[in-house]
Amino acid sequence: MNQPLTNSLRTGPDSRGRFGEFGGRFVAETLMPVILEVEKAYEAAKRDPAFQAELKTYLTDYVGRPSPLWYAERLTDLLGGARIFFKRDELNHTGSHKANNCMGQILLARRMGKTRIIAETGAGQHGVATATMCALFGLPCTVYMGATDVLRQSPNVFRMKLLGAEVVPVTSGAGTLKDAMNDALRDWVANVENTFYIIGTVAGPHPYPAMVRDFQSVIGEEARAQLMAREGRLPDVAVACIGGGSNAMGLFHPFLDDEIVRLIGVEAAGHGLDTYQHAASLSRGRPGVLHGNRTYLLQDADGQIEEAHSISAGLDYPGIGPEHSWLHDIKRVEYVSATDEEALDAFQLCTRTEGIIPALEPAHALAHVKKIAPTMDRENIILMNLCGRGDKDIFTVAERLGVKL
């Protein structure tokens, strides 16, 4: 009667927070007790029907789930191959998939009695989502954001401030997501008694990679059910962009055991993989330890972390979630890349063809869809996570297109 679960790829991490050799809890002793406390609280919440019911209510009535599954017919016709479906997570409240995770974590923080929230942000999507949930629940919020990103994502900075959050520009390093995460961890060390750190991606020390994945898996679960209802079948390919990898993990996880579904993660190739200006940790990095977990990192021969580059602030990170590193090594997920230029082209294509302005992050995923759809048949289905809307990026895009606003 009982099916052995040993063949499932969905049972990780192990009790040490490892996915194969990746993950773990590499934090200073000051944080270890709180990491263990978060793990214990999350395990209890996960099993508590009341917590799950509360989360579902907020996701439905406040975030706006389920997000629609959209058949991108004009794009399909234009590319002349596989049928392309968008999972419309850009329609969530706050405009990206980040709301799924923030809602889950803030409910956990409240359950734990924490009275102050901190977060890091790259593009500002996670920062805006966190600031939004903090406004909703009346909790003080401090968001660390690289000074470079503060400049290139100014609309989101203003949004966060309107929502009542304090935005701290981080000037160490290159002033991007990695540096913001360093400073958020430093804040947490200093305020560990009352503060909950809402990490925005499937990285950080255990239990964050698993917890964020669980909160984001609603994307893949819904998409799976929606596609089954509409087409009576699973997709042939599921595609998502990868910075830290939360939207991809959320899309992929419910399909991990469906061998017939090809899973493709698209890293940011920046100016190109053979330049030093990209963010392709899996394609060009090697395993190391940063921000609490063992994973693929962009680093030099001496183990010093290198700066990532991408036109998309949300993908501009020299690491990647540990579960992706494992899925890469066991070859369950294919990891490819798209350059800044390819993402810009896809951004414009999506806007004109489907009337949807995508964020530059999912524009990377679309750039890959553009490459593979024409090589497939009309009977095939590509499912792509359109994880964020592009309003925040119009200034960056205008500048790259030489348009003065």
Add this chain to the structure above:
Amino acid sequence: MSRIAARFAEVRAQKRGALIPFLEAYDPDPMTSMAILRGMPGAGADLIEIGMPFTDPMADGPTIQAAAKRGLKAGATVARTLAMVRDFRAGDNATPVILMGYLNPILSYGCEKFCDDAAAVGVDGMIIVDLPTEESDMMLPFTNAHGLDFIRLIAPTTDDARLPHVLAGSSGFVYYVSITGITGTRSATAEHLSAAIPRIRKVTDLPIAIGFGVRTPAQAAEASKIADAAVVASALIDTLAADLDAEGRANTGTAQKVLDQVRALASGVRGVAA
């Protein structure tokens, strides 16, 4: 007996606490950094902690972040830091040297090779900030094989239930991170320390060093009286940084200024003698 154990026994015999000054390797250049290292025992350092620069020092405040940045700019690597210890040992075979750093450069060098080479050049112990007890099995077989002390960190957040877990099998000394915070930002009160140190003593017979927020001779005296040693880092780096020119270059007197401060701290610690 290891150098660390021998030194703590000597200091204890003198009825005083130990001073453990810190320097960041290659900050701001290899010559100045080496001059500080060589001069520290003469200035009264009982043990020496050498920071291994890392791009992302998550437990450190702005002062040590800047020091790491200067060290890296000056070309610091794990191999070159080990070479500094080798050169130091040519003239000093008694002062214990502890390397402090973050895991990734060590992982990149190779945990086993790192311990082999560290032992060979005369390193006595190491503090790896982001390698908590839960993950330390990746390093312990190699430190143990060479008799290197893997120094455990205890924080104010480490409760009584967790203390024995963290301290199981520890050696050398115990490093008490006296504040919940990053380096160089705040100082613990004497009341806090007077409550915290006995709590740790119940679990271990090892000497206890107090770090984070120890800046002045008076604070060093107090910390080494309540515990067994005081670690001073950011205050020394501040002195070094204040003496650099606009391009971040050291002056001829920079090392001496740092060493003068070590001397003042050492006399603070020695003033404790009953």
